[in-house]
Amino acid sequence: MDKSNGYEDNAETFIRYRSKGFDGVGAASVRHWARSLPSNATVLDIGCGTGDPISRALVGEGLSVYGIDASPSMVEIFRQNFYNSPVACEAVEDSSFFDRQFDAIVAWGLMFLLPEETQKVVIQKMANALYPGGKLLFTASAQKWKWEDVITAKELISLGAEKYKELLASSELCLIQEFEDEAGNHYYHAAKRE
Template sequence: MDKSNGYEANAATFIRCRSKGLDGVGAPSVRQWAKSLPPNATVLDVGCGAGDPISKALVNAGLTVYGIDASPSMVETFKQNFPDSPVACEAAEDSSFFNRQFDAVIAWGLLFLLPVETQEVVIQKMAHALYPGGRLLFTAPSQKMEWEDAITAVPSRSLGAEKYKALLTAAGLSLVEEFEDEGENHYYHAVKH
């Protein structure tokens, strides 16, 4: 089974389409979120891809970024882009980085690519990896829906806002806010009790 959900086979296309630097979709929202974190915070980027633009926005904000991605090609490009940032080529649900704790965890454009049960496991693991007071930011449509991923044609599933909120609460997190970015991505920002 392809733990990268089709992204390894499409890595070159994804990197070319997504690498827009500071102007990439989501980067302004992530920079704004980064301001809520303590100076020199450690952040785990789950599904980091090549790191551009999300990890780049975090690194440029002075944060220490760790990355996880299941695509070997993405991880190699991430290492080239951020030689000082630890990165693991692992599926989110299997990552050894969840054995430590972070000030913040981000999963931009990842959760809905995973099967429903795996989304639930990953939310639990992300919550467990946060220090008390730590922050989680992830994107997923607010509507419960299924669609075909534009790059991989693999099915994507949003559990919908009500289910995500219930999973956050069950994981010991409180939802701080929901918002949309310039690319109409829906964000969930939560804090650990």
């Protein structure tokens, strides 16, 4: 069973599309968010892919980054790009998150790849993996809808802002803000209750 949601079979296409280095879509928003974290923060990038541009933005802000991705091809490139950053090749729903807690977690472009029930489980897992006061940033549409992934042709599912807010609250996470980036990606920024 392909735990990468079709991204291992389409890794070359994704790498060409997404790996734009320091200034790829979402990098500026993630850098801005990262500046709200302590200077010595440890961040988990879930669905890290090759690390470009999200992990690269985090490392560029001086943060310690761990990565998780289910695509072996992308994890191998992540290892080459960030040889000092631990990375695990596993599906988020199966991950132990390195058996530790983090100051912050980012999941850019991941949540809507997962089935609805898995999204619910993953939000709780992310909350459990944050230290009290830890920050979470993830992207998913504000609208509840389904559409086709342009890379894998698999169905994508957004639960919508109201459901995500409900799931955050039930996981001891307080929504700080919602915003959109230059490409219209919708972000949820939350913090774990202290």
